Amino acid sequence: MSDSENSIFLSRPRTGINRLNKYELEEARTHRLKHLRMWIVTREILSYLYFLWTIYTLTYSNRNSNAFVQHDYTKITTINEYWSWLENSFVENIRAQKWYNNKLSTDLRGFTNDKFNRLIGWTTVRQVRVKSETCKAQSTTQLLNITCESDYDLFNEDQRTFQPGWINENHTTINYSSSIRNAYLYRTSKQLNTYIYISDHKTYGSGEYVNEIRGLLTDIQKNLSTLQKLGWIDEKTRAVIIQCTLYNPNAQLFTSVTFLAEFLPIGGMLPTARFEPIHLQGYFIILSL
Secondary structure, eight states, rough: HHHHHTTTTTOOOOOOOOOOHHHHHHHHHHHHHHHHHHHHHHEEEHHHHHHHHHHHHHHHTOOOOOOOOOOTTOOOSSSHHHHIIIHHHHHHHSOOOTTTSSSOOOOOOBBBSSSOOOEEEEEEEEEEBBBBGGOOHHHHHHHHTTTOOOOOOSBBBBOOOOOOTOOOOSSSOOOOOHHHHTTEEEEEEEHHOOOOOEOOSOOOOEEEEEEEOOOOOHHHHHHHHHHHTTTOOOOOOEEEEEEEEETTTTTEEEEEEEEEEEEEESOOOEEEEEEEEOOOOOHHHHHOO
């Protein structure tokens, strides 16, 4: 035998190929499928844990000692008192007024009257109404000349478009501004990009009649005074929802503000306020990493 045949660098060992039989192949296939299923389950568990962590972070990291504080307005019980609060206390504080030395706050455009919070966008006043013909008075109430008013639900919500003063006519002889006419225009959730609102008393639809509080303070007060004279809030009103978003640059705090006034068919009013502070600084730091 030559040296080339005995060299370990040139010769190759003869190894046999161990082929799997039918049972071994089936067992290997089953093991692989189990491995894939286990990975799918593990991935779903990790996704679920990440979702829980996100919910936990959003819920418990928004607590801040500088959260927005507002005076309680739950003592309001009538429509007139509500208009008085809206035109005076609310609107006058939604725009920055003069400084303590009576100088104009020309450098605080967009800020509220506390000079700390800034409005993001504009404030909206949304109204939910019921149809006029949904309540049928009994003979006794007709004799006593008692007006029958129905409660609100998603099926008797009024979704018609009116002229100022809740007039069904197509034309009006009085030339109102576009903001007044738009307040009597029903808009859907798709147009408003809104969702249903759930309160302690009712669940309200996402389409409403909307009055936007924007522009100069004098124009806002003039529009609200006109709407009050036209009876924009009347016996068919079931809810008025005021919403705005504030940003405090000193505390780096966003606050979602909602004032809800629910008008009961038997009379009376249920005013509630909701403030949801959101501290986004931690999220920005995480995203920047």
